Amino acid sequence: MCATNSFLKSLGVEFYASGQRRWPDEVKAQAVAETLAPGATVNSVAACYGVKPNHLSAWRRLAKQGKLILPAAETAEEPTAFAPLVLCEPAAAQAQEFPSRSTDMLHIVFGDVTIDLAADTPAVRIAEIVHALGASS
Structure with a gap:
């Protein structure tokens, strides 16, 4: 138990x-990211960090809701973050015309602000922007 406490204190x-x-959010994010590794289970990662599996599952829910930003994966094939996606038809009065090259761009609309990003923008960067927009509201 002492080794676990000193490991956690070092984090x-x-x-x-x-x-x-x-x-700290960084430690929560690290633990959640470890559960996404191939072959990893919530139970095994929870045991490593000395928390109950349901506690770690709650952190995973925060990540899925965009409230916890996960660290960047070491390789491009690994999942890096959860980001909520809401699809809806815009109201007729709010419908906006985007440039004809909209397939080459990603549009993030937040109130009256539209952020245009290249289609190949990394998911981590998109999640950071969405998180920052949520924190500013």
């Missing part, structure tokens, strides 16, 4: 006298 986890721990 920046704070321990309180009550036994509770405060997990």
Whole structure:
């Protein structure tokens, strides 16, 4: 148990006298990213970090909701982040005409702001932008 505590302290986890721990978002994201590795299970990763599997699953839900940004994967084949995607038909009054090259661009619309990105923009960067937009609201 002592080795686990020193490992967690080295990651920046704070321990309180009550036994509770405060997990930095970076450590949560690292643990979630480890669950996405081929062959990894939530139970095995949770055991490594000394948390209950349902706690780690809650962190995975935060990542899926875009509230927890995962670290970049080491290779392009690995999944890097969850990002919520909402598809809807715009209201007739709000319909916007995008340039004819819209297939070459990714459009993020947030209120009156439209952010145009190249179609090959990495998912990590898109997730960072969406997270920043959510934090500003």
